[in-house]
Amino acid sequence: MAEDVYKALADPTRRLILDELAERDGQTLFELCTRLVTRHGLGLSRQGISQHLAVLEAAELVRVRRQGRYKFHDLNTEPLEHIVTRWLRPDAPESTP
Amino acid sequence: MAEDVYKALADPTRRLILDELAERDGQTLFELCTRLVTRHGLGLSRQGISQHLAVLEAAELVRVRRQGRYKFHDLNTEPLEHIVTRWLRPDAPESTP
DNA sequence: ACCATAGGCAAGCAGCGACTTGCCTATCAA
DNA sequence: TTGATAGGCAAGTCGCTGCTTGCCTATGGT
Numbered sequence: 001m002a003e004d005v006y007k008a009l010a011d012p013t014r015r016l017i018l019d020e021l022a023e024r025d026g027q028t029l030f031e032l033c034t035r036l037v038t039r040h041g042l043g044l045s046r047q048g049i050s051q052h053l054a055v056l057e058a059a060e061l062v063r064v065r066r067q068g069r070y071k072f073h074d075l076n077t078e079p080l081e082h083i084v085t086r087w088l089r090p091d092a093p094e095s096t097p
Numbered sequence: 098m099a100e101d102v103y104k105a106l107a108d109p110t111r112r113l114i115l116d117e118l119a120e121r122d123g124q125t126l127f128e129l130c131t132r133l134v135t136r137h138g139l140g141l142s143r144q145g146i147s148q149h150l151a152v153l154e155a156a157e158l159v160r161v162r163r164q165g166r167y168k169f170h171d172l173n174t175e176p177l178e179h180i181v182t183r184w185l186r187p188d189a190p191e192s193t194p
Numbered sequence: 195a196c197c198a199t200a201g202g203c204a205a206g207c208a209g210c211g212a213c214t215t216g217c218c219t220a221t222c223a224a
Numbered sequence: 225t226t227g228a229t230a231g232g233c234a235a236g237t238c239g240c241t242g243c244t245t246g247c248c249t250a251t252g253g254t
Contacts, residue, residue: 010107166251
């Protein structure tokens with residue numbers, strides 16, 4: 001659902017995960033765990049991050065590709081486009097010739 | 098705070114309020130009440146909408162101008178710009194010459 | 195002065211969501 | 225095959241938040 005995007009972005013930890021993936025795509029769950037702890041100092045269980053990734057995946061903000069026993073996560077910014085254009089007024093300066 | 102924008106957008110009722118204001122700026126609380134009920138069919142108390150407006154106002158998505166006993170609400174889309182550009186990758190096609 | 199309208203404050207309830215803990219499955223290396 | 229690594233499932237706790245109800249303030253009309 002496209003409506004899940006707003007819910008997915010509501011949590012600050014999920015936004016940090018998106019930040020991490022924006023910086024380096026294709027990270028696995030454990031990579032994200034260690035980087036979130038060491039770089040952002042948040043103490044969170046592995047399961048907590050896994051659940052956050054599930055939400056981001058449901059919102060299609062994160063795409064997943066499996067390979068062996070690894071599961072790589074890629075950022076997908078496409079759903080973000082719609083959430084701004086929804087409320088852009090028709091009086092936008094660049095749309096008026 | 099800019100972080101409040103995500104929280105403000107998380108609720109579907111608040112998004113409807115933004116829709117209403119995008120269509121017609123400068124509505125008062127009672128106007129929004131009646132229009133949300135009649136046009137979108139959601140049964141919500143006046144106080145509920147008032148609290149939603151407080152959240153939107155804190156996120157600076159809605160600006161307020163008082164006049165007599167009336168309080169008019171205007172949409173402000175400016176905070177929306179940042180929430181997309183935050184995760185836009187540097188590999189954007191239009192930025193590469 | 196009176197009453198109706200427009201809005202605000204505060205307490206209370208109920209449900210969702212974030213997080214943990216414990217256990218289970220699957221893949222790779224030795 | 226055994227053990228270690230990568231990840232998943234399910235139940236349970238706890239706090240936040242959306243919503244209601246009741247009462248209060250202030251402005252405007254008559």
